[in-house]
Amino acid sequence: MAKQAETARRAPLTRDRVLRTAVVLADRTGIESLSMRNLAQDLGVVPMALYKHVANKDELLDGMIDIVVAEIDPPAPGDWKQAIRRRILSARQMLLRHPWASLAIESRTTPTPAVLAYLDSTVDALRAGGFSTDLAHHVMHALGSRVLGFSQELFDTSRQAGRSGATSAGTPADLPPEVAARFPHLAAIATAASHDDDSVVGPGCDDQFEFEFALDLLLDGIERLHRTGWTSHRTG
Structure with a gap:
């Protein structure tokens, strides 16, 4: 060795x-x-x-980002919705392998070449699926950081930096009996989800499930807008 x-x-x-x-x-x-x-x-x-x-640490970070973004699965032919879903989930797996990467990506004032290429290919998949430029523009805004495999509430920045951190504020944890009795609806949702011991969202939550659930809601809504020929230009 x-x-x-x-x-x-x-x-x-x-x-x-x-x-x-x-x-x-x-x-x-x-x-x-x-x-x-x-x-x-x-x-x-x-x-x-x-x-x-x-040349410096900034260039080092840019190069590191491009190395890990290259791990995201390449575009695959087929239905736009499934193609984008697969790539976003592949991006999430990349970030789970490299927990520091989302923080590094967000710290850049200008996206790196690999990030730009990835975003461009995502827009290309939408356009190939028949989306107007207008709708594709708004879809990319709606997806936000999720298109790169993370959302702020599911990637704790203190954990990305290599430290253990507290869970997100405002999420129901293990409620004391008297509190659960006063707020039964919060108590119900606190125990309804499958359990993930390493959850960022909060005890009782499964981060992967929550990520996919929100992603599917977005994609279903995007598909509905696409089918109805939605546009941001107001008429009448």
């Missing part, structure tokens, strides 16, 4: 190797602990060697 690690350290330093090592490091320790110094240490080089391949 030590010999393999030493061989890897002697491998030529390339931009791709720098970015992929940074992804592994962020997966292991969280994005906030990532620095050029500890990345160089993992690669077995001096920090200055990294700057031949990335």
